[in-house]
Amino acid sequence: MSGNEYIKYMTEQITTYIDTPAEEKKLRKSRHKTDPPVYSSKWLGILPFAFKLLLKKTQ
DSSP states (O other): OOHHHHHHHHHHHHHHHHHSOOOHHHHHHHHHHSOOOHHHHHTTTTHHHHHHHHHHOOO
């Protein structure tokens, strides 16, 4: 990704965030807080995820 493309992407992301209504931002934030975290990856890192992928690949 070149520098100009990255700047264009970032400006698009910023403008879409600014254009979203405040209520929608609050809803999105509250939904994020209520979602239960995945404790296996939070406590143990990426190892459980890698092990799960390895098991899926062998099946």
